Amino acid sequence: MSLVLQSLPVIQKAVREPACDLCVMSADASPRDVCVTAQGSPSVVPRYAVVGKFPPSQKATQELGDYLTEVGLDPTEAVFMGAVKCRTWGTAPNRTIIKACKPYLHEELALLPDTVTHVLVMGNEALQAALGKSGITKYRSQEYEIQTFHPETKSARTLTAIPTIAHSAVSRNPGQLQGFMADLRYFAARVGGKEGGAAQVAPPKNIRYVLDKLELRRLKRALENADIVSYDIESASDHPGFLESDPSSKIVSISFTILSKDKKLSAWAVPLFHPQSPWRRIWERVLEFIREAFCKVPRSIAHNGKFDNRWLRQWGVERYLTFDTMLAAHLLNENRAKGLKPLAHTELGVPNWGIDTKDLLNVPIMEVLEYNALDTWYTYFLYRKFRRQLLEQKRLRAIFQRFFMPSANEFTGIERRGVWTDRKRLFTRYEEAKQKLAEIETKLREYVPEDHPYKLYDRQGNLKDDGVNFNASNFLRWLLFEHLGLPVIKRGKEKDDGSPGAPSVAEGVMMELAEIHPMAQLLIDRVEWYKFCTAFFAAYTELITADDRIHTTFKLHGTTTGRLSSGKENDGEKISAKKQVRGVNLQQVPRNKFIRGLFGAPPGSYFVEFDYSQVELRVAAELAHEPTMIHLYQTGQDIHMTMAMQMTGKPAHLVTKEERKKAKSVNFGFLYGMQWRKYIETAWNNYGLRVTEEEAQLFRKAFFLQFPELLVWHRKQRAMVAKYGRVESPLGRVRHLPDIYSPDREVKAEAERQAINSPVQSFASDMILISLVVLHKKFREMGLKARSIGTVHDALNLEIPENEMAVALPMIKEVMENLPLREWFGVELHVPIIADCKVGTHWGDAMELEEHHIHNWDPSILTTAA
DNA sequence: TATCCCTGCGCG
DNA sequence: AAAGCGCGCAGGGATA
Numbered sequence: 001m002s003l004v005l006q007s008l009p010v011i012q013k014a015v016r017e018p019a020c021d022l023c024v025m026s027a028d029a030s031p032r033d034v035c036v037t038a039q040g041s042p043s044v045v046p047r048y049a050v051v052g053k054f055p056p057s058q059k060a061t062q063e064l065g066d067y068l069t070e071v072g073l074d075p076t077e078a079v080f081m082g083a084v085k086c087r088t089w090g091t092a093p094n095r096t097i098i099k100a101c102k103p104y105l106h107e108e109l110a111l112l113p114d115t116v117t118h119v120l121v122m123g124n125e126a127l128q129a130a131l132g133k134s135g136i137t138k139y140r141s142q143e144y145e146i147q148t149f150h151p152e153t154k155s156a157r158t159l160t161a162i163p164t165i166a167h168s169a170v171s172r173n174p175g176q177l178q179g180f181m182a183d184l185r186y187f188a189a190r191v192g193g194k195e196g197g198a199a200q201v202a203p204p205k206n207i208r209y210v211l212d213k214l215e216l217r218r219l220k221r222a223l224e225n226a227d228i229v230s231y232d233i234e235s236a237s238d239h240p241g242f243l244e245s246d247p248s249s250k251i252v253s254i255s256f257t258i259l260s261k262d263k264k265l266s267a268w269a270v271p272l273f274h275p276q277s278p279w280r281r282i283w284e285r286v287l288e289f290i291r292e293a294f295c296k297v298p299r300s301i302a303h304n305g306k307f308d309n310r311w312l313r314q315w316g317v318e319r320y321l322t323f324d325t326m327l328a329a330h331l332l333n334e335n336r337a338k339g340l341k342p343l344a345h346t347e348l349g350v351p352n353w354g355i356d357t358k359d360l361l362n363v364p365i366m367e368v369l370e371y372n373a374l375d376t377w378y379t380y381f382l383y384r385k386f387r388r389q390l391l392e393q394k395r396l397r398a399i400f401q402r403f404f405m406p407s408a409n410e411f412t413g414i415e416r417r418g419v420w421t422d423r424k425r426l427f428t429r430y431e432e433a434k435q436k437l438a439e440i441e442t443k444l445r446e447y448v449p450e451d452h453p454y455k456l457y458d459r460q461g462n463l464k465d466d467g468v469n470f471n472a473s474n475f476l477r478w479l480l481f482e483h484l485g486l487p488v489i490k491r492g493k494e495k496d497d498g499s500p501g502a503p504s505v506a507e508g509v510m511m512e513l514a515e516i517h518p519m520a521q522l523l524i525d526r527v528e529w530y531k532f533c534t535a536f537f538a539a540y541t542e543l544i545t546a547d548d549r550i551h552t553t554f555k556l557h558g559t560t561t562g563r564l565s566s567g568k569e570n571d572g573e574k575i576s577a578k579k580q581v582r583g584v585n586l587q588q589v590p591r592n593k594f595i596r597g598l599f600g601a602p603p604g605s606y607f608v609e610f611d612y613s614q615v616e617l618r619v620a621a622e623l624a625h626e627p628t629m630i631h632l633y634q635t636g637q638d639i640h641m642t643m644a645m646q647m648t649g650k651p652a653h654l655v656t657k658e659e660r661k662k663a664k665s666v667n668f669g670f671l672y673g674m675q676w677r678k679y680i681e682t683a684w685n686n687y688g689l690r691v692t693e694e695e696a697q698l699f700r701k702a703f704f705l706q707f708p709e710l711l712v713w714h715r716k717q718r719a720m721v722a723k724y725g726r727v728e729s730p731l732g733r734v735r736h737l738p739d740i741y742s743p744d745r746e747v748k749a750e751a752e753r754q755a756i757n758s759p760v761q762s763f764a765s766d767m768i769l770i771s772l773v774v775l776h777k778k779f780r781e782m783g784l785k786a787r788s789i790g791t792v793h794d795a796l797n798l799e800i801p802e803n804e805m806a807v808a809l810p811m812i813k814e815v816m817e818n819l820p821l822r823e824w825f826g827v828e829l830h831v832p833i834i835a836d837c838k839v840g841t842h843w844g845d846a847m848e849l850e851e852h853h854i855h856n857w858d859p860s861i862l863t864t865a866a
Numbered sequence: 867t868a869t870c871c872c873t874g875c876g877c878g
Numbered sequence: 879a880a881a882g883c884g885c886g887c888a889g890g891g892a893t894a
Contacts, residue, residue: 095893134894135870472873473890492873506874531875535887559884563878567886585886588877616878665882672882682882749881757883761878765884793878793884
């Protein structure tokens with residue numbers, strides 16, 4: 001269908017200013033393209049409006065019209081407007097331009113006929129112009145009001161705006177399509193006049209508010225007769241990280257949606273510590289009253305239930321979670337937004353029912369309870385939908401049941417347990433680090449001139465601060481490249497306006513500058529100590545709990561491949577205006593004794609690390625059926641060492657650990673599609689090694705000559721993703737790569753490399769999750785107190801009592817090297833899988849055990865070796 | 867003051 | 879023409 005657009009005469013007459021010179025755009029445009037106002041189909045009564053970046057062009061509108069048609073909207077019933085009214089080529093609209101043009105748009109909006117009540121706002125520029133907000137990914141998918149008032153016609157209007165991303169962004173990155181279409185469907189339903197959008201699920205007819213003893217007893221009976229319970233807590237804490245063990249932490253309310261054994265559905269909300277709660281003083285007893293009935297319900301559902309379970313466990317409620325809707329959503333589509341609200345929106349068509357959860361204690365109790373109950377209500381309906389989808393996909397279902405949900409439950413314990421931290425070392429070493437940093441900065445200051453253009457003055461003109469900042473600041477760039485006149489070796493990203501990026505002050509650049517100026521080496525050292533102080537010691541000292549342990553949150557939904565991410569509970573959480581809540585990522589603890597030596601096991605136990613040796617290379621060898629690699633592994637050889645020998649030209653016994661580690665990054669680089677140019681950079685940055693272009697090309701060629709099947713496998717993955725738009729790991733984890741259909745070659749090539757990497761990374765990380773759940777079961781069966789305390793991608797960290805070591809070590813090795821892959825997934829490996837073991841009182845001092853020491857544990861080997 | 871984007875670097 | 883993958887945290891600078 002072709003769409004013919006014309007300017008709407010009423011709006012054009014009132015708004016258009018052909019001589020507009022409020023910004024630079026008009027100078028670039030031909031006269032007829034200056035100040036192009038609202039367009040629509042003549043002789044059709046418009047029913048909705050669309051705001052984009054520019055006035056609609058025929059081609060762009062046609063494309064958009066197809067999307068609109070797909071969700072049931074008639075594009076001829078639309079009024080199209082631009083945030084910027086001039087049609088130009090070459091000039092990108094910045095904030096100043098959008099601001100200048102904004103009044104025109106609001107005049108247009110004020111003049112829209114009454115048949116138009118909803119506005120689709122597409123892209124960040126339109127968002128800025130229509131709503132005065134910036135950050136489309138944050139504001140999309142929700143409803144906002146636009147108040148318009150036209151001074152001449154004296155007409156006031158309230159329009160409902162629904163922002164989404166620009167459809168041009170969708171064409172470039174097809175990965176965005178799903179969320180975009182959900183937004184359009186939602187918009188279409190609202191234009192259609194349906195209250196609550198395209199809601200497929202109605203809210204509960206009534207919510208049972210448990211405010212007295214009678215209702216509490218009824219709730220208990222309902223739980224006793226329940227087949228399924230969906231649950232959710234609201235919590236509050238003075239501790240900014242919301243750690244449940246903080247003395248100030250309380251459960252504000254708890255809610256349930258219950259499906260009884262005779263299939264009746266009901267929603268319940270129980271106020272607990274809320275200030276207006278009738279149970280406030282005895283809330284813990286109320287929880288205890290329903291504890292057993294709640295824990296015995298056969299099936300339990302929650303959205304990110306690991307969080308709720310940690311808090312409930314703090315007050316003695318041990319509820320095993322059988323179905324987590326967030327994790328199911330992630331497994332079914334790793335790319336989508338996983339919050340309850342966005343999922344209810346895209347999957348059930350339910351509009352946001354949110355309240356500001358930051359200040360729950362000051363929200364009226366009934367609002368909190370309703371909100372809390374709706375959370376469980378919609379969680380229940382998400383469960384029904386996702387359960388059906390998982391039942392249809394056997395392999396995903398196996399993953400979900402065999403180890404995804406079990407490991408989620410295991411991480412409840414791991415996060416609560418935390419990792420033991422040597423308090424004494426922590427605080428003394430922090431002081432040492434600060435001292436070291438101060439020494440470096442003293443030396444650096446010798447190169448700072450008395451006069452420099454970065455001094456800061458207060459209002460009285462007194463010197464406030466010396467403006468010296470050795471971080472990657474404008475001051476540092478001035479000092480190095482203007483004052484000292486050192487050469488600019490590399491620049492950052494080009495600016496939007498085409499001007500060159502700022503000179504890079506990264507380590508690789510400093511390594512080159514170190515040959516001509518002594519300051520560069522000092523800066524390299526400073527960066528390291530600064531990072532130690534701020535990102536590690538500051539966070540550790542702040543977050544260590546009274547029992548000498550540091551806790552992190554592991555997200556099972558944190559990555560696209562199935563790896564875990566580790567860090568703070570909520571991204572972007574803040575204490576105050578300036579200060580972020582600190583988080584600890586226990587997967588990025590620096591690999592040196594100074595910092596890894598802070599963590600360990602308390603007296604009476606050992607810190608034990610089992611890691612899969614070269615696991616990604618082994619998996620790649622398996623997936624590629626690479627005969628040389630497989631042979632090397634079957635004969636017990638080390639591919640990283642082979643590469644290290646090639647790079648250094650040293651024989652095996654002279655290659656250092658550090659050199660081998662660096663060769664590793666080169667192997668992974670080539671394995672996953674790195675080109676020779678990037679290899680030159682890698683060799684220099686990681687290795688301090690100068691490689692010529694010829695050498696780089698030779699090395700890469702040699703790598704693939706040695707392992708020729710890898711290239712065949714690369715081709716196979718590229719063909720696979722081109723055909724299906726997705727790839728799968730051997731266990732059936734799916735990585736959707738819609739960007740493979742992008743017209744942008746760079747975007748497409750990126751998707752191809754991801755298609756190569758993903759199955760490998762997925763499989764390797766799933767091996768650790770499987771280890772975790774099998775081991776946990778073994779520990780329980782064998783009555784051991786040994787426990788996992790965390791994972792680091794291909795490694796499992798444990799805390800094992802001294803008297804269990806002899807039994808635990810060989811058992812763990814046996815389990816990890818012989819996972820039930822055939823029994824659970826029908827997968828058979830040809831490459832041997834090896835788990836290496838390190839033991840120590842502290843992580844940093846842990847010693848690698850020889851195979852016979854694993855089978856014949858003797859604590860004295862730790863001391864005799866030292 | 868709050869937010870966004872970028873740089874830089876810690877880990878696998 | 880050019881292209882390793884996967885993360886989280888601290889900080890600077892621009893902008894409204």
